[in-house]
Amino acid sequence: MDEVVVGIDIGGTVTKFGLVTKTGKVVLLDRMPTTGFDGFNDYFKTLVHKISVMTGKMSDRVTGIGIGAPMGNFLEGSIDMATNLGWGKKIMVARTFSEFFNKPAFLTNDATAAAIGEKTGGVAKNMDDFLVITLGTGLGCGIYVNGTVLHGKHGYAGELGHVIVDPKGRKCNCGRRGCLETYVSASGIMKSVRAFKNKKLFEGSVLHDRTAYPDSKAVARAAAAGDPLAEYVFEFTGKVLADALANIIAMFNPEAIILSGGLANAGNLLIDPLEQFLNQKVLTNLCGKTKIHISKLDSEKIAVLGAASYAWQMINDHSHSNSLMVC
Ligand SMILES: [Zn+2]
Structure with a gap:
């Protein structure tokens, strides 16, 4: 079985997540609300539980995590000014995922993730x-x-x-x-x-x-x-x-x-x-x-595919790995 990356799209109202192969095949896909939690830690606990259930027996095949989010700062792996989510001014999202799963995690802006999705499996x-x-x-x-x-x-x-x-x-x-x-x-x-x-x-x-x-x-x-x-x-x-x-x-x-x-x-x-x-x-x-x-891509899949493809790029790009990989 192929290795997979967990792709996560953190939207203002819904979070979508799935497992994506190196060739851009979305193997599994699920969603949950982004709001209604008592801060980021409460949201994170629910999300990682759902991801762990999703990966199940495949967990040893997970190579990394890619995250797309509005106001996502790829340099620091943070969501900045996420005050509309009630999460505070700067949340170190990539580091938190990386530490939990003990895998490299990468975060980028959600629209950048969509562009990577189009380049990977869309019209571009x-x-x-x-x-x-x-x-x-x-x-x-x-x-x-x-x-x-x-x-x-x-x-x-x-x-x-x-x-x-x-x-x-x-x-x-x-x-x-x-x-x-x-x-x-x-x-x-x-x-x-x-x-x-x-x-x-x-x-x-x-x-x-x-x-x-x-x-x-x-x-x-x-x-x-x-x-x-x-x-x-x-x-x-x-x-x-x-x-x-x-x-x-x-x-x-x-x-x-x-x-x-x-x-x-x-x-x-x-x-x-x-x-x-x-x-x-x-x-x-x-x-x-x-x-x-x-876009002809399934709107449910595109951002998850893009976020995961971003992680695949970063994992494969050794020239970036020293400075940007969060482990
Ligand atoms: Zn404005």
């Missing part, structure tokens, strides 16, 4: 220059340049969600105003509904019934059914994203930009206005050169 398999944009509650970005993941000097490269698109715009959780993710994300969609619903044009919109349309999925359903406010919200979202992508394309000249996460499932509702506005905004010499894809 044969690409060296691409970006993955994760559209969930917030907006994350994983970047490949010349076939290598871009981490940045302090491990925070790819915080595209906090690029300011309107200095006087919506208030962001980071404490500033007008960040991209306050417009282009599941929560951004709901903010747009609230911002536009009082326009006279949208008086008859079904979205005025907040209990029937409580989240971005419901707004997508309403847009697909032809509700004018819902359609306008997706058009507006596509337009804001198009401006951001035109800037990204000018910066990185990528072969492709892959959209993943819950909001990406809106498909053409988002892609159609995005492509229309992008063609107008992108530099003329780059027009039509960067392909926009919706």
Whole structure:
């Protein structure tokens, strides 16, 4: 039987984990809530118990642990500013897992893990220059340049969600105003509904019934059914994203930009206005050169696969192992 790595995706509401072979096959997969625990130690105790049950007789085949998390700092293996989870300012997650399982553990940003997942088993398999944009509650970005993941000097490269698109715009959780993710994300969609619903044009919109349309999925359903406010919200979202992508394309000249996460499932509702506005905004010499894809990978698996693939990379990369392996 092949060796495996434990891949863990720590999301804001759900934690997914599984066993992944060196060739990128997800052997087992499970999930549990991230919230509802009495601090990180309580959460950790439940998670490692579940992982131990999952690995069972295969535990001697576990080679390491890979973790993807929002605000994941790969340099220190920590989750920084995890205050929204009630875990404090800096949690040394990789070290804690490594000490418990007595195996090397590696942590990276969740969007970087998604990009590694696309490179390992997705549409970016044969690409060296691409970006993955994760559209969930917030907006994350994983970047490949010349076939290598871009981490940045302090491990925070790819915080595209906090690029300011309107200095006087919506208030962001980071404490500033007008960040991209306050417009282009599941929560951004709901903010747009609230911002536009009082326009006279949208008086008859079904979205005025907040209990029937409580989240971005419901707004997508309403847009697909032809509700004018819902359609306008997706058009507006596509337009804001198009401006951001035109800037990204000018910066990185990528072969492709892959959209993943819950909001990406809106498909053409988002892609159609995005492509229309992008063609107008992108530099003329780059027009039509960067392909926009919706991830085809199972959203349940991608981050787990990416986190595990990151660990496999780090285990195999001896040049990094001296400085970064946490044992
Ligand atoms: Zn922000």
